[in-house]
Amino acid sequence: MGFGKETIGSIFDSTMFVLILFTLLLSQHQCAEVYEITPSQPFSQTQTLVSPSRIFELGFFSPNGSVNKYVGIWHTNISPRKVVWVANRENPLAASDTLANLTISSNGNLELVDGKQNSLWSTNISVPSNGSAAELLDSGNLVVKDDDVGADPLWQSFDYPSDTLLPNMVLEFDSKSGKRSLMKAWKSESDPSAGLFWAGLSWDVPSQVFIWINESKPYWRSGAWDKSRFIGVPDMNNNQYLSGFTLNDDVNQGTKSFSYRFFENTLSYLGISSDGVLSFKLSDNGSNWWLNWEAPVNPCDIYGTCGVYGVCKGSESPNPNCECLKGFVPKSNEEWSNENRTGGCVRTTELFCDQSNTSRSFASGGKEDGFRKMVGLKLPDFHELIDNLEADECKIRCLNNCSCQAYAQVNNIGCLVWSSDLIDIQESAFGGNDLYIRLAHGELDEGKPVKLIASVTAVGFISILSAIAFGVQRLRGNTKEKTKLMRLNHTSDNSRDNLQEYLRKHDPSELFIYDFDSILNATNNFSTMNKLGEGGFGPVYKGKLQEGKEIAVKRLSSSSGQGIEEFKNEMLLISKLQHKNLVRIMGCCVKDDEKLLIYEFMPNRSLDTLLFDPKRRAELDWARRFNIIQGVARGLLYLHHDSRLKVIHRDLKVSNILLDENMNPKISDFGLARIVEATQSLANTHKVVGTLGYMSPEYAMGGIFSEKSDVYSFGVLLLEIIAGKKNTSFYYNEEQHGFLAYVWHLWNEGRGLDLLDEVLADSYSSSEVTRCMHIGLLCVQDKSEDRPIMPDVVFTLSSETDLPLPKQPIFSNFRNAVYNPQPQYDNIFSANEETITIIEGR
Template sequence: MHAKDRYCRVLGFFSIFVLFHCFPSPCCCAIYNITSSQALSQGQTLLSASKIFEVGFFTPTNSGNKYVGIWFNKPISTSKVVVWVANKENPLAVTDSAATLTIGSNGNLNLLDGKENSVWSTDIPVPSNTSFAELFDNGNFVLKDSISGQVLWQTFEHPSDTFLSKAKIGFNVKTGERFVLTSWKTETDPSPGNFTVGLSHQRPPQALVWINGSTRRWRSGPWDNTKFLGVPQMYPIYLSGFKLTDDVDQGTTTLSFDIGDYYHMFISSEGVLKAKKKEKDTDWYTAWQAPNSTCEAYGVCGPYAFCKTIELESTVCKCLKGFVPKSKEEWSKGNWTGGCVRRTKLLCEKNNGSSASSGGKKDRFWKKSTLKLPDFYTLVPPVDADSCGRWCRSNCSCIAFAFVDGIGCLIWSNDLIDIQEFPDGGQDLFLRLAHSELVGGQQLKKVIISLAAICGTAILGGLFLAWCRLRAKQDGKIKDTMNYFDLIEKSDNSRDNLRRKELHDPSELAIFEYDTMLVATNNFSISNKLGQGGFGPVYKGKLKDGKEIAVKRLSCNSGQGIEEFKNEMILISKLQHRSLVKLMGCCIYEEEKLLIYEFMPNKSLDFFLFDPRRRSELSWATRFKIIHGVAKGILYLHRDSCLRVIHRDLKASNILLDAKMNAKISDFGLARIFEETIDLANTQRVVGTLGYMSPEYAMGGIFSEKSDVYSFGVLLLEIVSGKKNNSFHYRDQQLSLIAHAWQLWSECRPLELIDETLADSYCSSEVIRCIDVGLLCTQDHAIDRPTMPQVVLMLSNEIDRPKPKQPLFYSQGSLKFDLKPQSVTKGSTNEATISMIEGR
């Protein structure tokens, strides 16, 4: 062998040696358990089986200390998401490179510094010489006996600041143990901070955030077996999430959850409880946090007052009925912590707490709805609402009560504190008040009697005559209205009619004079015209008191107008929700039929969404708010209103926008009422708008709540993309908007659907969430679509969502209809509402 060849071979071996020793493979630094013969050294990590979590040494940013902890493996963000710390009170020096985590002779996990001094230990009660430690895929670091398999110690029983899936927080009444989360002192110092999270010992329990272990900072409200009542985002269908378990034998009460591996909750060093989630190939984002507003801070309004958030940001405190501010001066400065005091003493108090059966009129109860119930409740035996009320009325110590499904009868005997009023949902609270607070006091009666004596018989007689004439005139208008509806009832035998007995009596609506409408709309001037719908033209008007209104006028040549007028007038008067347009009254004069609504200054959603110049005015935050508003409005129609209503014509032109761009669902002319026991219906008269109608309804006349869900899904995709489903084209292909969205989603390119006018000013996780929900809602088969409670939950929270299925109809031309010309009515300037179609 030549010297040159020998030299090259030696050089080659040397190069390989350098590569393997100076640049070791990452996998050689990972181990999968710790035993008495295999310690965890610096530069190594202990991995869980699926490599979701790892244990190792870490140093927080800008810190001179070193710790052993558990964190999510392969984080997207630059910093580790640490979920547990061993030696949080005894850090190692950052310069100590010889520290190890090992198993000692007594079977304990020991953290030894470079001088082999014990810095931290598991301190198991029974020694074991066959123990080993491993990390599970749920983040639980467990010390086990290799022979018996017994768990000797685990991190899930010694939580740090983070609550992981399948972990538990709570307490043991027999041993006195508490399983709580404790915040870090600062973001870079994991030593115990000022805030803890755990469960209260009340029955039923509630989740609490404490300051310094005793002062309450936030509470969740009581657990009702499916959710915490004070957290509106938790719906009963959140069954994939939280579970509260009472083990009487063990004496434990624990809370756990299971929402997937990449989801965790933690208490920040500032005392904010946060839930974070990570989707595939995305960074961590905050899915929920509390307290999230001033109203959610514990007791911000003091005793006997409730907090209400106005327009998402402004906060206001109000005294409960029968109470006044304790200090008007402090109250006027916005310092509400002093709360309110009772204005009129209770009869119970006057009788020293005995039964209020002697002297004076009995105390009564006032109902306040949509509340986060006060703190310091007591669960008492009554098992139904009536007996709960009787129990409280018969006990003078009971100052308020509430009967909650899933819990039972809750009563309050002390100051009512930490009450919040929700926009919707919440619970009913019945508050004990003096009789005069509800029916008027003796002073008011004396004033009325005195005024009557002074005014005299003549003035009273004049007022009485004037009232009689006014009542007669009003009765005449009501009679005309009732007669008008009687004629419709007799002449209309359609199966689509609403049953009169189920609806609001038209006489309960405000009846406007026709002359008043002429003055308000300037004789229905063309300059006052706001738009044109299937019902007829809509005009802007102004009443004498300056209130702006919108007047919908029945078109004489609208074939379905009379029925729509009747349907909308009676139905919408029964429905009241912040996401539904408000009907103020009606007017019927000879051939004129008018409906009077609150005025929406920003017109309808399609006015902005489908206009190339105006749609840039719809920021992503505004669009997301509109999506939430419409979803909650539909949820109200389907589940929360006194009637169960299917809208049947949800589309952009029927979503009105108020001055603050809040969405209001309008146009209930085609709506139908469902009985509680019926889930779907069939009609030969298909009504709605092509492009928004579900396949089973368009082709077979079958409609249900899922028909509205489909329409909402189309609307949601339109809001995200700024494109109309009815006139969508992509690179000369006749793909529908739904098919295009699904294609982008299936190719992992969902963000390409976003309206280009938004540029990069949007939250990608919210957009992806909306696209997912839109595709789930527009699935071909109704059974595959979510319900509206599920839709609202998915829009409000980052929870696991099912995968949408591929749509069957890829092109708009795939689904064809024979339209009967005499049955088509114009819906707006850019789309038509079809009152009858037949599939072929």
């Protein structure tokens, strides 16, 4: 009986189905995850070796489009992928070689062989084993073990770092043998071979972490270890994420080891990049990385930037701000004028110790050397530890040793002295240590008044504060003086005491004090022609200093409702924060009732003066708006996670975003900001401050604030930037629902792009706008736990990762304000919105 066409077709289809199924099964088998490499099970390029909980995986990879292949380890699901260890970093495999594999050789070594069975890399175990196998642990450690259960690994990757240190991985240094393990940066993003920058432990006691160029030239250092932190890394003072680091110095054995441990559910790594940046990154959601800390970040962090006896003051500009220590002058004025400060400084007066016996009496009047105290410094390199000495004993030991150039008494370390030239000194923006520098007697300024940036003004400033304290006791009955006092100390007597306490504890040279007359001249006697705007703090004026520097001057108004507490808060807080997306404070001035804050001038004023002006908002095309959104996000990320202080701004809004000459955003107005503990997630206040329309529900109604309160404000600000509309001057439909309700309405109907400011026409990226709107709605969720943290916001703004769906903000149904078709545009630093100064929280 013959076969019909239908029968033949059916057999053909069945056969094809079987072949396709067999091919798929074979492919899945070839690409399967494996948990072990054994002599009978070599590891091919189509497989991945995974750890038991699938935290890490090992496989073949070609970095950044390289023509070479390598064997590496990385976290399984985190983006962007960070390769934490490379086996054959110095012996790449040709990308065209598809037959290469990892195998357990006959002598028990794990070995990488190419398609011609040539060995490219091996574990080189000295004790052969016939029953060995390779396994990847959940710690990220690749081990070769014997079949003897419970025995130590025959070999482990943790003993051979690449460019990354993982939790429980150890950097070691044996000072007797000279052997040490180092983190070696990749040569480039496409070449994992050892590059220019290496990181490891120093030889001195207590140890430091160094970054070297070519293993010998210092590039950056951490400062000495004080048994809990590195004293040259101020971020470690208040950073919860750096609390798990340990460094063990065994002086007798001459060995050192550095490692860290971390929370179980948080992944992390310490890595050095090909351009020499050491960074600590975290992932608490298992899907992306966020930066917690990095160094170096500015020119002052680079080793020896200002040479010997030079001190570098932090600056974001490409050129470091170098000064010679007191009693020293530039070694070469010509080099310094050409902005080459590495030659350092030399003494102006010879030390008593350095003079011959016959010349001592003539040169110094027979008076011995002394010490001048410098505060808040990253201590110089080449310290020597003299243990078990009190501060006075440390001073005497240094004074009696003519080779001793300086000393310091450091908590948890003891007496440190320096016998060589002082190098790599940096003024710390926060924290730091006291250093006592040896000077000739004539350089000690004994009996002379302390000099500030403007000496007369500084003395006047301190005198005013002293007079206030004295007046509280002596002039209680004088109503006029008492009223004046209360105006200056509007918030509480504690404000005055806190400011005095700050001045007492800190070197006055840390403060930038301007003479009142110089500010009068700069602002043309606070002329109305120089007035930039009016805010909650008071009027803001443009000024020009005598040397030509343009400034913005905030002048506290006696009727502003803000007093010395807010003034002190902004003056001291911003001076400790440095980031390109935060406004930079240049100084302050106090005279009688006048309290002034001096800032860098922002030629494009505040964001609201452009965004809400029908005639000017077209100047903000989408590229500029997106850049502003990202810049504000990075500034908030710094405040919440990366700065030396964890800061909650509490008044983030469009009018507090300033724009520089290139339209780059800078967050301003920190008078209401609060510093919280690094481990603190929530705080409560009975004084609710902020601006209607930007305050999160839990803060406005209950006085509870956290970093998620700022996230809410950021979400409102982001949506305003997209729409070009003020949230407090908008409503839609007859119920007069507010701005957020309108945004949700468009999003829910799939018409998100209708929110976009009509002046942008077609000059925008629809994917960027949609993603920004999505992020904005996530940020304004009613419950704080539903809002993202700023590391996630920064990451998602520049990536294509999936985002959770937002929920409808219930509070968006409340009408914010009646629509005002003619908003005002004349303010720069503060709100044209209604600012709440006091509400009793429940």
